[in-house]
Amino acid sequence: MNTTTHPVSPEDIMAFLDTETFGKEALRVEKHMRQCPACTALAAQLRDTSYRLSEWSVPPMPRQVEDAVLAAAASAAGPGNTRKARRSTPLTIWNWRLWAVGGSGAAVAILAVVAVGITLERYRRVAEISPAPMISETNASARSGGAAQMESVPAPPATSQLAPPIASMIARTVSLGIVVRDYAPARSALDAILARHHGYAASLTLNTPENDARTFSASLRVPAAELDAALRELRQLGRVQSETQSGEEVTQQHADLDARLHNARETEARLLAILQQRTGKVDEVLDVEEKISEVRGEIETMEAEQQELEHHVAFASIDLQLTEEYRAQLGGRTQPVSTRMHNAFVAGLRHASATLLSLVLFFEEFGPAILIWLAIAAVPVWFLWRRYRRALLRA
Amino acid sequence: MTDEPHNTSARPDPALLNARHPSSDEEWVAEFQKGSAQGFSILFDRYRQPVFGFFCRRIADRAAAEELAQETFLALLRALPRYRQETLFRVYLYAIAFKILNRYRRKMAFRAAFLGMPDEQPEPGVSPGMEASLAVRQAVRQLDATDREILLLRHFDLLSYAEIAKVLDLPINTVRSRLFRARAALRALLETPPRAAMTHAPLRSQEQA
Numbered sequence: 001m002n003t004t005t006h007p008v009s010p011e012d013i014m015a016f017l018d019t020e021t022f023g024k025e026a027l028r029v030e031k032h033m034r035q036c037p038a039c040t041a042l043a044a045q046l047r048d049t050s051y052r053l054s055e056w057s058v059p060p061m062p063r064q065v066e067d068a069v070l071a072a073a074a075s076a077a078g079p080g081n082t083r084k085a086r087r088s089t090p091l092t093i094w095n096w097r098l099w100a101v102g103g104s105g106a107a108v109a110i111l112a113v114v115a116v117g118i119t120l121e122r123y124r125r126v127a128e129i130s131p132a133p134m135i136s137e138t139n140a141s142a143r144s145g146g147a148a149q150m151e152s153v154p155a156p157p158a159t160s161q162l163a164p165p166i167a168s169m170i171a172r173t174v175s176l177g178i179v180v181r182d183y184a185p186a187r188s189a190l191d192a193i194l195a196r197h198h199g200y201a202a203s204l205t206l207n208t209p210e211n212d213a214r215t216f217s218a219s220l221r222v223p224a225a226e227l228d229a230a231l232r233e234l235r236q237l238g239r240v241q242s243e244t245q246s247g248e249e250v251t252q253q254h255a256d257l258d259a260r261l262h263n264a265r266e267t268e269a270r271l272l273a274i275l276q277q278r279t280g281k282v283d284e285v286l287d288v289e290e291k292i293s294e295v296r297g298e299i300e301t302m303e304a305e306q307q308e309l310e311h312h313v314a315f316a317s318i319d320l321q322l323t324e325e326y327r328a329q330l331g332g333r334t335q336p337v338s339t340r341m342h343n344a345f346v347a348g349l350r351h352a353s354a355t356l357l358s359l360v361l362f363f364e365e366f367g368p369a370i371l372i373w374l375a376i377a378a379v380p381v382w383f384l385w386r387r388y389r390r391a392l393l394r395a
Numbered sequence: 396m397t398d399e400p401h402n403t404s405a406r407p408d409p410a411l412l413n414a415r416h417p418s419s420d421e422e423w424v425a426e427f428q429k430g431s432a433q434g435f436s437i438l439f440d441r442y443r444q445p446v447f448g449f450f451c452r453r454i455a456d457r458a459a460a461e462e463l464a465q466e467t468f469l470a471l472l473r474a475l476p477r478y479r480q481e482t483l484f485r486v487y488l489y490a491i492a493f494k495i496l497n498r499y500r501r502k503m504a505f506r507a508a509f510l511g512m513p514d515e516q517p518e519p520g521v522s523p524g525m526e527a528s529l530a531v532r533q534a535v536r537q538l539d540a541t542d543r544e545i546l547l548l549r550h551f552d553l554l555s556y557a558e559i560a561k562v563l564d565l566p567i568n569t570v571r572s573r574l575f576r577a578r579a580a581l582r583a584l585l586e587t588p589p590r591a592a593m594t595h596a597p598l599r600s601q602e603q604a
Binding site: 010011014015018020045046048049050052053054055056057058059060061062065066068069070072073074384387388389390391392393394 | 432435436439443444447448451452461464465468469472500501503504505507508509528531532535540546549550551555556571572574575578581582585
């Protein structure tokens, strides 16, 4: 049967029998069927197939299933339940809840990333001594008169005057973190404390970030005998945030150094005696003088080392960190929006390129290994997938 | 015997049907959404047997068919508050049933493939005292999977071509051509002697719908 001899297709006849054709189309098929025995026979075959198919019956639904469903329906029905459920419309792209939840989630994620970034950046800036906008003051510059603030810091007293013979030598180190209300009065008080206790500042670092609290880091040296008194006063500068104390026993180290120094001095004395009492060739005299020079150098190095050690013992070290309580201010000096946008754009590009580079490096480093593992895993995965597909087709 | 809903019949245009019958499925859904338990009871009464038959004709395990039919109505119960009348209720219901059926099939396939559990019984819908339809069931089982689904949805569930196209997500012309192909293949299988039909390979036409 084809459409050249039959104006209607077999599928049209089937659709007519299934009441899927209407109007003129249905009339056309019906008219043709009345005239065409082949199409009438086809219709009879289709009816017969449907009749045979109807032999396939199924038993009625068990009573317990009906009861279970109707019981669930009875408990689910009710104005409250259905109204409550009706409010939850399907999640489409135009659903405001989707945007609200998604937007809130994205905002929280961005805020978390920014907060973590700012915190890390702050710690990084405090830890480092960066040129801008940091003001760095060092003891050396204070001694040369470069920074006015350091002029008030007293110079370290001579070690020999303050270091009596010590039976047990301990170098004490204290780390102190204090939050102060205002930086300026705290700084003045710190200078006064140092002056009172004959201490000095080995290094000072002031960090004044924009739109953030100022932080001040100082490495202080205070005579060991006055350490406790100085600490008491320092703690009164503000709220103590952290404090750690440690002591390093250097008695043995000092004794070793002392012994080595004694031996070196004796060696030097013997060499000098040889030089004065014995006569010989010029080369031999020069060798002895060279040896004396070497020993002298060693003695001076060890003496310096010994002094440094004694200084460490005589002067306790205080690593002080003052953090000013931050009070946000409206207005103030802020960068123009265009500049900030430009900077953000540049930073964004930099981060994007860094991310891409990281990805490339990752695949360069691990790509071959990943490919090998994928190749190894592919065989069993393919086998299992094929088994699963076959089982699915059977089901 | 078909599992036709009690007060619905094969209809060319569901919109016209809704206009002719004031108590259409969609109106009962609206009643249920207003809080009337009767709305769901009426719908359940109409569709309990078609849905149960839907699973019985596709799954060999009778207990599983009962469980899935119950699960379908419970899922419907949960989903009805969100139902919007852009889709016909029948299409909505059968879409849910198909999802549950496919999930069950995937689960069984997974168990058979990875856990070594026994596959389903070969003959779907067999129960004692139903040998008269054995030949029909065996013939239907040998049809192509999609052709079989279209044939069953049309013949037993009385879905229109457009509704089948929506449920199975196929073009309507594909449904039409595949339905004709399924009926032709079924007729050929039914005319084949029973022993030959038992060993007949599944019919898979090369024709692209």
